[in-house]
Amino acid sequence: MLSIFDHGAFAPCPAPFNFTAHVxxxxxxxxxxxxxxVLSPAGSERWSYGRLKAAVLGTGTGLLQKGFKPGDILLMRLGNTVEFPLAYLGAIAVGLVPVPTSSMLTAAEVRKMVAQLSPAGILFDKDVACPDDTGLPMVETAELIAMRDLPPADYDMGDPNRLAYIIYTSGTSGIPRAVMHAHRAIWARQMMHSGWYGLTREDRLLHAGAFNWTFTLGTGLMDPWSVGATALIPAEGVPIDSLPLLLKRHDATIFAAAPGVYRKFLGSHETLDLPKLRHGLAAGEKLSDTIRQHWTDATGGKLIFEAYGMSECSTFISASPDHPAEPGTLGRPQQGRKVAIVGEEGPVECGKDGTIAVHKSDMGLMLGYYGEPEDTASKFQGDWFLTGDHASMSENGDISFHGRVDDMMNAGGYRVSPLEVEATLLPHPLIREVGVTDIQIKEDASIIAAFYTSDVDIPEADLKAYAAERLARYKQPRAWVRLDAMPTNPNGKLSRKALKPLFPRG
Structure with missing residues (x-):
């Protein structure tokens, strides 16, 4: 039996269509x-659906009055405030193409984006890094706020396959790529509602991320709004250890966060009294069994449902309340998806290792990389879009994740997943964070090195003994490096490539 999940296609996107009109x-x-x-320990700022729609469509009117035209690209350099989603939806409503970006980017990084995209303008907050010599029209936050009260614009309806927005991804090469998505991408996200969230209009979903993070935009805002639920977002500056209080005080029924957020606030809360909460959601990086079990113990049995995805296709493999993941798996492709595990000759037999691939017909799949048709084409093998991640599929469709192709380590001729080694080492009582990668020590030899943070020095002999008890010899780190902090990318994910230069030489 081949590793192909195909239980029928999702309902086609209607036409004409507009992303914001759907949301x-x-x-x-x-x-x-x-x-x-928008939550803080002192209270909350509330937006009704009517007020939200008026502000979004007023923003659309204001952007058109500034001279921007449908099809124009607008780079977003805004902070972690409600202006971010209002401007994002307002632009898409009138046919403009917003490019949401992290406020943590430097001006030099933004300059490269400007050179690549040639945007028509920049939506700008003075506290967010941005080059000031681009010559482009700059729309500041105060102007965006004033636009809220303008008369509502009409939706720019059209082909659901036309360009709606662009997001940046780090890319397997380490060079950021501009990923183009169509208006239909929001229609495709409905497959997540039952296939991951268990989302209904009665839910109150608290997302721990910032407004200007694409994970928050999708899971924390667009999806709850499209079903009529209530989105709960912590205000800027609210500390992570305040989240349990906000979850309880505001009757959150679903909590969504990256695994690192769970780890941080579970570290200061042994028990969590959250009677209205049904479950948690996690995405962005692999969720460790340690965090999963700690959460379940602390909450009295509540589960975290994990999802796998990428900038090019959002999340499309997940566990859910209706289909909890089998032990050791991510879950399965959502109903309506067509997913395979492929090798050099196409889909492999069930149980065999290969690359996770999404069929080109998936409505959530990107249009391509902006200005890079050859790179776009190189990501396909026939009808399959290759994610670059290794996994295997059971006959029931459950996906066991093995790691990224470019993260897979080679130690003495054996291919080893860093995720497996990290998950084994993390429960060590003195290790706070850990990342592993292979280090070339001479031209024809590599070793596995473990980098970790801890509050105290840990004797290397103790670490080696701990690993020897839990890992086959070829999987055990041969070197151990204590760091003050783990290197991360702008989204807070561990950067294994950045570990390599930190290895002491000589």
Whole structure:
């Protein structure tokens, strides 16, 4: 049996179509319902669906009045405030193409984006790094706030396959790529509602991320709004250890966060009294069994449902309340997806290692990399888009993740997943964080090195003994390096490539 999951296609996207019109459709059903609450320990700022729609479409009017035209690209350099999603949806509503970016990027990094995209303008907050000599029109935060009260714009309806927005991904090469997505991408996200979230209009979903993170934009805002639920977002500056209080005080039913957030606040809370919470959601990086079990113990049995995805296709493999993951797996492709595990000759037999691939017909799949048609084509093998991640599929469709192709280590001729080694070492009682990679020590030899953070020095002999008890010899680190902090990318994920230069030589 081949490793192909195909249980039928999802309902086709209607035409004409507009991304924002779909997201805000519930505003016409229940305009007085709370769509968004921005939370702090002192209180909350609340937005009804009616107010949200008016502000979004007023922003659309303002952007058109500034002279921007449908099809124009707008680079977003805004902070962690509600202006971010309002501007994002307002631009898409009137046919503009926003490019949301992390506020942590430097001006030099943004300059490269400007050179690549040639945007028509920049939506700009003075506290966010941005080159000031681009010659482009700059729309500042104060102007965006004033636009909220303008008359509502009409939706720019059209082909659901036309370009709606662009997001940046780090790429397997380490060079950021501009990923183009169509208006239909929001329609495809409905497969996540039952296949991952268990989301209904009665839910109150608290996402721990910032407004200007694409994980928050999708899971924390767009998806709850498209079903008429309430989105809960911590205000800028709210500490992670305040999240349990906010979850309980605001009756959150679903909590979404990256695994690192779970780890941090579980570190200071042995028990969590969250009677209204049904479950948690995790994505962005592999969720360790240690965090998963700690959460379940602390909450009295509540589960975390993990999802796998990427900038090019969002999340498409997941566990859910209806289909919890089998032990050791991510879950399975969501209903309506067509996913395979492929090798050099195409889909492999069930149980065999290969590359996770998404069929080109998936409505959530990107249009391509901006200005890079050859790179786009190189990601396909026939009808399959190759993710660059290794996994295997059971006959039931459950996916066991083995790691990224470019992260897989070679030690003495054996291929080893860093995720397996890290998950084994992390439960060590003195290790706080750990990352492993292979280090070339001479031209024809590599070793596995473990980099870790801890509050105290740990004798290397103790670390070696701990690993020897839990890992086959060829999987055991041969070198151990204590760091003050683990290197991460702008989204807070561990950067294994950045570990290599930290290895002491000589």
């Amino acid at each position: 805000l459709s519930q505003a016409d059903v229940d305009p007085d319902k709370i769509a968004l609450a």
